[in-house]
Amino acid sequence: METIISVRNxxxxxxxQVVHDGLCLDIQRDEILGVVGGSGSGKSVLMRSILGLQKPxxxxxxxxxxxxxxxxxxxxxxxxxxxxxxxxxSGLTVQENVELPMALYSDMQVETRHELASLKLLxxxxxxxxxxxYPSELSGxxxxxxxxxxxxxxxxxxxxxxxxxxxxxxxxxxxxDQLISYLHDNLDLTIMMITHDVDSLFGVSDRIAVLVDGGVxxxxxxEILDSDHPWIQSYFGxxxxxxxxxxxxx
Amino acid sequence: xxSTFLSLESHPDRLTVKVSGCWIFDKVxxxxxxxxxxxxxxxxxxxxxxxxxxxxxxxxxxxxxDRTQLLNSHGFKSEFAGxxxxxxxxxxxxxxAAAIREYEEPTAxxxxxxxxxxxxxxxxxxxxxxxxxxxxIARSILEGVxxxxxxxxxxTIKQVYHTGVQxxxxxxxxxxxxxxVTVHQAAGQLGKFGASVLVVDLVSxxxxxxxxxxxxxxxxxxRSGSAFAAALGVMKLxxxxxxxxxxxxxxxxxxxxxxxxxxxxxxxxLTIFADAxxxxxxxxxxxxxxxxxxxxxxxxxxxSTDLTDFYVGLSKAPVFALLIAMIxxxxxxxxxSSAEELGLKTxxxxxxxxxxxxxxxxxxxxxxxxxxx
Numbered sequence: 077m078e079t080i081i082s083v084r085n086x087x088x089x090x091x092x093q094v095v096h097d098g099l100c101l102d103i104q105r106d107e108i109l110g111v112v113g114g115s116g117s118g119k120s121v122l123m124r125s126i127l128g129l130q131k132p133x134x135x136x137x138x139x140x141x142x143x144x145x146x147x148x149x150x151x152x153x154x155x156x157x158x159x160x161x162x163x164x165x166s167g168l169t170v171q172e173n174v175e176l177p178m179a180l181y182s183d184m185q186v187e188t189r190h191e192l193a194s195l196k197l198l199x200x201x202x203x204x205x206x207x208x209x210y211p212s213e214l215s216g217x218x219x220x221x222x223x224x225x226x227x228x229x230x231x232x233x234x235x236x237x238x239x240x241x242x243x244x245x246x247x248x249x250x251x252x253d254q255l256i257s258y259l260h261d262n263l264d265l266t267i268m269m270i271t272h273d274v275d276s277l278f279g280v281s282d283r284i285a286v287l288v289d290g291g292v293x294x295x296x297x298x299e300i301l302d303s304d305h306p307w308i309q310s311y312f313g314x315x316x317x318x319x320x321x322x323x324x325x326x
Numbered sequence: 327x328x329s330t331f332l333s334l335e336s337h338p339d340r341l342t343v344k345v346s347g348c349w350i351f352d353k354v355x356x357x358x359x360x361x362x363x364x365x366x367x368x369x370x371x372x373x374x375x376x377x378x379x380x381x382x383x384x385x386x387x388x389x390x391x392d393r394t395q396l397l398n399s400h401g402f403k404s405e406f407a408g409x410x411x412x413x414x415x416x417x418x419x420x421x422x423a424a425a426i427r428e429y430e431e432p433t434a435x436x437x438x439x440x441x442x443x444x445x446x447x448x449x450x451x452x453x454x455x456x457x458x459x460x461x462x463i464a465r466s467i468l469e470g471v472x473x474x475x476x477x478x479x480x481x482t483i484k485q486v487y488h489t490g491v492q493x494x495x496x497x498x499x500x501x502x503x504x505x506x507v508t509v510h511q512a513a514g515q516l517g518k519f520g521a522s523v524l525v526v527d528l529v530s531x532x533x534x535x536x537x538x539x540x541x542x543x544x545x546x547x548x549r550s551g552s553a554f555a556a557a558l559g560v561m562k563l564x565x566x567x568x569x570x571x572x573x574x575x576x577x578x579x580x581x582x583x584x585x586x587x588x589x590x591x592x593x594x595x596l597t598i599f600a601d602a603x604x605x606x607x608x609x610x611x612x613x614x615x616x617x618x619x620x621x622x623x624x625x626x627x628x629x630s631t632d633l634t635d636f637y638v639g640l641s642k643a644p645v646f647a648l649l650i651a652m653i654x655x656x657x658x659x660x661x662x663s664s665a666e667e668l669g670l671k672t673x674x675x676x677x678x679x680x681x682x683x684x685x686x687x688x689x690x691x692x693x694x695x696x697x698x699x
Contacts, residue, residue, distance in 0.1 A: 153352075166664030184354040191392070192354075192385055199384075212663030231351040231383040263384070 078105040080234060080266050081126060086135035088121050095121050097290030099135070108260055108267040109294075110281030114307065117287040119270045120160075123236055126268075127157060140233065153181060155234040156227030160242060162219040164211040170197065170222050171207040177229045196225040201255060217248040221255075228259070235259075237269040241276050253279050274317045278324025286311070297324070331360040341366040346378035349386025357389045364393060366402050377408030459656055463586070466578035476576075478584045485588025489550040490596055496549075497542050497596050498603040504537055505529055505607025513616055522616055526623055527630035529608035534631055538600035539593075539639045540687055543646035546593055547679040551654035554585050555675035558658025559668040567659070582659070586651040593647035597640055638699060642690050646683050653679040 081103035088096040095118035103109050113119045124130035126137055131146035138144065142151050164173050174193040178184070184192075194204055200221040211219055220240060227235060240256065241249035253276045260267055260280075271277050277284065278297065285294045288307050293300065301312055301321070311317065331349065335342040343364055349357055366372050374390065382390075394404040470476045512525040558581060561567050567577045605627065612618045618626075657675035661668050 167666030182351065182354055185358065188354060188358060188389075192388055195384065195388060210663065231385060 079103070080105050080140055081268070082138045083122070083126065084136045086122070086125060086137065087133040088118060088125065088130070089133045094290055096125075096132070096135075099287075099291050101285060101292050101294065103266060103268055104283075105266055106260075106264060107282045108256075108269060108280055110277045110284045111268060111270045111287065112272070112277060112284065112311065113287030114311075118290075119287055120238065122287065123238060123268065123270060127155075127236065153230055154232055155236060156230065156232035157236045158220065158223050158227045158238060158240055160238040162211070162216075162223035164219060164223055164226070166211050169208050169210055170202075170214070173211070173222060174225050174229050177226065181230055193225075193229070196228055197222070199228065199259070200225040201251070216243050217245075217252070220244065220252065224255070228263075231263075233264065233266060235265050235267045237267060237271075239270055239272065241271065241273045246275075249273060249276065252276075256280055274312075274320035275323065278320045297321075331357055332364070334364070336367075336370070339370060341370045341372045342375055343372060344375045344378055345390070346380070348381040349379060349390065350381055350383045351385040354385050354389060357386060361389055361393045364397075366397070370402070372397055372402055372404040374404065374406045375408055376406055379409075455660070456656065459659065460652070463578050463582055463652070463655075466576055466583055469576075470579065470583065476579055477587070478580060481580070481584035482588045482591075485584050486592045488553070489546060489585075489589050490592025493542075493546060493549055493592075493596055494599055497545050497600050500545060501533070501538055501541050501600040501604040502607035502610075504541060505533060505604040505609075506611050508532060508537070508604075509608045509611040509616075513611075523618060523622070523626060525616070526608070526612055526618065526626035529612070530605050530627045530631040531635055533604035533608070534601050534635045534639045536639065536687070536691075538604050539597045539642050539646065540683070541604075542593060542596045542600040543643070543650065543683045544680055546589070546596065546647070547650045547654075547683060548676055550589060551650045551675045551679040552672050554651065554654030555658040555661075555672040556668065558582075558655055559661035559671055562659065562661045563663075563665070563668065577659075582655045585655055586648065589647040589651040590644045593650075594640055594643040597643045601636065601639065634699060638694055642687065645686060645690075649682045649686060650679045653682065 079102045081101075083099060083101040086096045086099040086101075087094075095116070099118075099122070101122075111119050111122070121130060125132045125135075126139065126144060128144045128146055128148060128150045136143065140151050140154055144150050164170075165176070168176065171190070171193055174196050175189050178189050178192060182189070194207065197204065197207060202218065202221050202225065206214065206218060206222070211222065214222065224240075237256070241252050244252060256267065256269070256276075257280055259265060269276070269281060281297075283294060283296055284300045285292050286300060286303075286305075286308050288305055293303060293305060293308065295303070300308060303309070312321070330347045331353070332346065333344045335344065341364070347353075364372065372394075374394075394406075397404045466476075508529045509525050512528045513522060516522055516524050516528070558567075561581070567581075570577045570580055609620070609623050612623055613620050654675045657671040657678075661671050
């Protein structure tokens with residue numbers, strides 16, 4: 077197995093608060109890694125560190141063999157990011173949002189770009205009538221789909237998803253999970269997904285990483301469930317997690 | 327024709343296109359160029375032989391697919407052979423879905439007449455919106471008159487501090503400098519008539535009647551007009567204003583009126599500072615480099631300028647304050663959706679309030695002249 081993202085001895089400290097304390101994590105090619113953890117356990121900080129948006133106190137991170145440095149251009153051609161709120165550029169239409177990275181990284185003709193952008197929108201289950209709308213005119217679920225289309229614009233190898241189903245109704249959330257699985261099956265995608273949604277955690281991810289005590293416990297679903305760490309026990313012991321687990325097994 | 331991406335083999339009834347290399351996003355423009363060379367002759371069917379493909383992604387598959395669509399539409403048969411990756415099937419599914427969707431939703435044509443109509447409608451709606459907002463503010467003020475407890479005293483004082491007290495240094499410096507400039511300019515001209523001492527009259531009258539209040543107002547429009555629009559705009563975007571509404575609070579009462587009231591209090595006070603600084607600036611040059619003695623300067627000011635001039639200037643301050651605060655808050659409340667809009671409305675707030683200040687000043691000048699004040 078090929079390691080795509082490698083985090084070594086990551087330390088993140090804010091004042092006296094230690095978020096990560098020597099965290100090591102490997103993400104393998106073509107897997108969907110679900111990341112869970114309590115509030116303040118540093119899920120977003122971990123993702124932001126990997127993306128070079130956050131300067132870690134110490135530690136090294138390599139993505140596809142490239143060392144990540146704070147606020148330096150990383151392998152942005154290889155990754156796509158779906159931010160929690162979508163983070164669409166509010167002054168651009170849906171179509172323009174998706175076309176923007178294409179325009180930056182390719183000299184392809186405008187018509188081709190149009191068509192490819194439309195294709196990405198269709199891939200994420202949007203109809204073309206949304207293309208000329210502005211992000212503010214869209215519902216939360218549609219905004220996430222547009223953000224996903226933008227994240228996929230450059231044919232990335234790695235997809236980062238920050239709470240992709242947060243704020244979506246159960247139907248939309250299930251559809252979004254299916255969409256992610258579908259894209260993963262059809263494209264060579266490695267996905268790191270932060271989520272609190274136990275349904276999508278069990279339904280989608282191949283492996284689970286639990287952030288506890290400043291470090292991380294990784295493993296397949298069964299391995300994690302066998303863990304005797306008290307926090308993991310209580311996280312997966314709540315009724316909704318048990319129900320989701322049963323549903324995920326089916 | 328051969329290239330890195332494809333090579334052509336022409337048979338009497340068949341054109342074989344051997345696809346090779348990496349058909350990926352980065353190479354799309356080169357791919358488009360290469361694929362344009364696939365021009366079958368009459369009666370030839372096209373076979374895309376894809377066994378030599380190293381890598382393909384959606385963008386590359388799209389280029390390939392797009393060409394087959396074009397060929398099909400011109401009556402050429404095309405087929406694929408030796409395809410390894412799953413991409414093409416994936417693409418096919420999407421295109422099929424697209425075909426259905428596009429059929430369902432014909433795009434509406436917006437012609438010129440419709441656009442003109444829309445522009446007029448928009449203008450009307452905007453005007454109605456402004457009138458409505460002004461009405462709402464007026465009503466909130468009236469409510470406040472009947473129930474003084476509604477006035478947010480603390481917030482108003484905070485606004486006086488932010489828009490007035492904190493603006494003192496910059497307003498003082500600017501009017502001081504303008505005082506210096508006025509005296510310098512006037513000294514040259516009036517000196518020719520041997521009436522150098524009249525620069526004192528000029529500077530004290532022009533500063534108290536016009537320049538003091540005008541400069542203070544323009545400075546405040548730039549500082550606080552923009553701040554009002556930006557602050558309220560962000561609150562709108564964060565749904566803070568909506569949150570106030572559902573809590574049963576009146577955003578006009580909470581946000582708009584303290585700002586208007588605060589500025590109406592602050593600007594006249596700033597004007598007094600501005601007047602004093604302007605005259606002081608004039609005095610510095612008049613006494614320092616024109617040989618007019620300090621006592622002479624004070625006497626001259628007292629002789630030429632009376633309280634009426636001071637009040638003329640001061641009376642304009644609340645009006646300017648009202649204009650700045652109304653425009654700033656109104657524009658802020660108009661922000662609905664995007665960060666871009668926020669910037670636009672903030673700019674509008676500043677430009678329009680400065681414009682309105684100067685227009686109002688011209689009106690005042692005419693009025694006061696007619697009245698003989």
